[in-house]
Amino acid sequence: MAEGLTPESSGKDLESTRARELESAHSQELEKYTPRAEHGHETKFRFLYAILGGVGLAAIAIAAIFIAAGRPPKPPAWSTWKPSGSGDQALGQIADHIGPAYRLPTGEQLVAVDGGPLQIAGIPVKILLRPSPQESALSNGKGALYTLCGLGTNCSIKAGKPSHERTLLMQREAYELALYTFRYVGDVKQVVVLLPPPPGKTAADTPKPTQAMYFKKNDLKPELARPLRFTLPGKTPTIASLRRGPAKDYIDRATGNDVYNFDVIQAQDASVLLELAHFKLSDSTTAAGGGP
Secondary structure (H helix, E strand, O other): OOOOOOHHHHHHHHHHHHHHHHHHHHHHHHHOOOOOHHHHHHHHHHHHHHHHHHHHHHHHHHHHHHHHHOOOOOOOOOOOOOOOOOHHHHHHHHHHHHHHHOEOOOOOEOOEEEEEEOEEOOEEEEEEEEOOOOOOEEEOOOEEEEEEEOOOHHHOOOOOOOOHHHHHHHHHHHHHHHHHHHHHOOOOOEEEEEOOOOOOOOHHHOOOOOEEEEEEHHHHHHHHHOOHHHHOOOOOOOHHHHHHOOHHHHHHHHHHHHEEEEEEEEOOOOOEEEEEEOOOOOOOOOOOOOOO
């Protein structure tokens, strides 16, 4: 027996050593059945990566389909120009844009164009349609008013001679004003364009304007849905070109029924009415002898 060791202490050391060995063996055995904490995180990360990978592949597949099929084409612009303003400001811009495109044979502008809300002398105006001398009906909805004014007396055109072709050119201009208005000034539902009167032999016998063109937005839905170039193709015609080209018949068909005789009357409630009819409204209505 080693020096300094008693039988009692030797026995205790041996028991202590065996206890440690048994505890170590027990821990190693349990470790086989105890999952490590980090194993759970690795499983979660692998699952997440799998999901992200699937999403990425799906996105690539969708992109490939779009590239193969082609993106839907952007719809063409209705016109190459449009007003930058809105409301009454847009009406003035439309008038300023369209007016200079219409010319007399001398090169001068055909008529000055003024555009604004449906008012006369600052007073709001209501439209009274007269289908027959015995019938009348108010037309509701916000309106716009354009005035075509020449340099002669009562807005008559001073230069050149009155002709059917010149009248058709102004009807086309009124038509274009209405189309731009309905397309870009969304709350306007009706447009009135006052036409100049035919010139008299003297200033004294030149009548006041008595003819107007009247357009309703609902009547022009097909024209507003397609680009303007399909409705008014090519450049603005001249009076000479209307004498020999097919545009003459087209303008006549497209706008002839939109020309009305007009009169301004005051209703019993003091409101102002713009009376429109295809027949003569009074003895002073329409001028004798041809168009403006």
